[in-house]
Amino acid sequence: MVTGVALVVTARLLLADRVDSATAERAARVSAMVGGATDADLAAAVRSTPGDDIVVQVLDPSGAVLAASASVAGAGPVSPLRPAAGRMAREGRDVDEDEFRVVAVGVGRPDGTYVVLAAGSMDEVDDGTEVAGTALLVGLPLLTLVVGAATFVFVGRGLRPVEAMRREAAAISATNLHRRLPVPDSTDEIAALATTMNTMLDRIETATAAQRRFVADASHELRSPLSTIHAGLDILSAAPLPDHAAAQVTRMHRESGRMARLIDDLLLLARVDESGLNVRRDDVDLDDLVHAERDRITASRADLRVDVRAAPVRVTGDPHHLQRILRNLADNAARHAQTTVTITLAETAGAATIVVADDGPGIPEADRERVFDRFVRLDEDRSRQRGGAGLGLAIARELAAAHGGTVSVAPASGGGAEFQITLPKP
Numbered sequence: 001m002v003t004g005v006a007l008v009v010t011a012r013l014l015l016a017d018r019v020d021s022a023t024a025e026r027a028a029r030v031s032a033m034v035g036g037a038t039d040a041d042l043a044a045a046v047r048s049t050p051g052d053d054i055v056v057q058v059l060d061p062s063g064a065v066l067a068a069s070a071s072v073a074g075a076g077p078v079s080p081l082r083p084a085a086g087r088m089a090r091e092g093r094d095v096d097e098d099e100f101r102v103v104a105v106g107v108g109r110p111d112g113t114y115v116v117l118a119a120g121s122m123d124e125v126d127d128g129t130e131v132a133g134t135a136l137l138v139g140l141p142l143l144t145l146v147v148g149a150a151t152f153v154f155v156g157r158g159l160r161p162v163e164a165m166r167r168e169a170a171a172i173s174a175t176n177l178h179r180r181l182p183v184p185d186s187t188d189e190i191a192a193l194a195t196t197m198n199t200m201l202d203r204i205e206t207a208t209a210a211q212r213r214f215v216a217d218a219s220h221e222l223r224s225p226l227s228t229i230h231a232g233l234d235i236l237s238a239a240p241l242p243d244h245a246a247a248q249v250t251r252m253h254r255e256s257g258r259m260a261r262l263i264d265d266l267l268l269l270a271r272v273d274e275s276g277l278n279v280r281r282d283d284v285d286l287d288d289l290v291h292a293e294r295d296r297i298t299a300s301r302a303d304l305r306v307d308v309r310a311a312p313v314r315v316t317g318d319p320h321h322l323q324r325i326l327r328n329l330a331d332n333a334a335r336h337a338q339t340t341v342t343i344t345l346a347e348t349a350g351a352a353t354i355v356v357a358d359d360g361p362g363i364p365e366a367d368r369e370r371v372f373d374r375f376v377r378l379d380e381d382r383s384r385q386r387g388g389a390g391l392g393l394a395i396a397r398e399l400a401a402a403h404g405g406t407v408s409v410a411p412a413s414g415g416g417a418e419f420q421i422t423l424p425k426p
Helices: 002-034 039-046 123-171 189-238 243-275 286-300 319-336 380-385 392-402
Strands: 054-059 065-068 088-095 098-109 112-121 282-285 305-310 314-317 340-348 351-358 406-411 417-424
Touching (some): 002 039, 002 054, 002 088, 039 054, 039 065, 123 189, 189 243, 282 286, 282 319, 286 305, 286 319, 286 340, 314 319, 314 417, 319 340, 319 417, 392 406
Parallel strands (some): 305 340
Antiparallel strands (some): 054 065, 054 112, 088 098, 098 112, 282 314, 351 417
């Protein structure tokens, strides 16, 4: 809008300047004849031609009109300007409600100073300004609409490859690192960015594959010697030993069992990362699994109270994996509870819901998603002392996802943490 107004103002100034120039030129021509022209010559000089918007008057030294254009014949001077001989003066003046630009030129003669008055009409300027303003009012909205539509189309077309890259990047996760961003058929910066991102994904995929192979290979290689150590400790446990030696054997037996569980967890996660889980589809009574976990925790932690409220609920899935989900969450609750662990099983909206709650310190809101990452321990010292490796919750979420379910955490109503397992019913 500001640009349009500036254009109209500029057009008016240019038209006005043209009127000024034409008026000054006409005044100069007439003034050149005043010095030695007869009255007839002056009458011819001031006569207007068809289409001429400039009127001329020649004033004698007394100020009387000596000669004038036909349109102002018999009228008084159109301007009070009386410049000295050889000088020029200008002004704007309204005559009969019409605007004129007046140029006055003084001409010296022996009998005094004559004045040539030339008045150029501003009608052409007003008409041009009106046309330009009307064109601006009509054309500017249309131009804005056209430019906006063109911008939308061309910018949208230009950003289409970026949107395709964004969608593909959002779909890439740790389980499908083989996917790549689409590279547009161009040589611009967007194509260069897509190529660079794909090169980075190549490096990430290679590094991740090497890491997974290392974890899987190391876990497999450790299994055999660990089994040998565990078997040897079983034999030593049955042999008569001094008290201090028997205590060391018991401790080593417990630690070797912990290491065996850690290796099993690593192998399970390696299989998940490599090709996912093959889930059996059997009928599983979740209430039986809940009661089994209650009995297991009660037997190992006599100092804890385990409250169970379990309705009979049956789902379809792998009983071993479902038991593993519940066990990992129950072990986590028992590890952090002060006095009580509560396990609730119910059927809601066509899904089975298991809630495992404890009355421990709870989980800060900022860490409620991070606890499901691998090897995450919010309390490093306590987790190590109690046997936690930081894999249980990650495995529980992976196993639940393989069954089409979810695992989430929220603060328990009485303090502590509340983990919820949701599994679809057939």
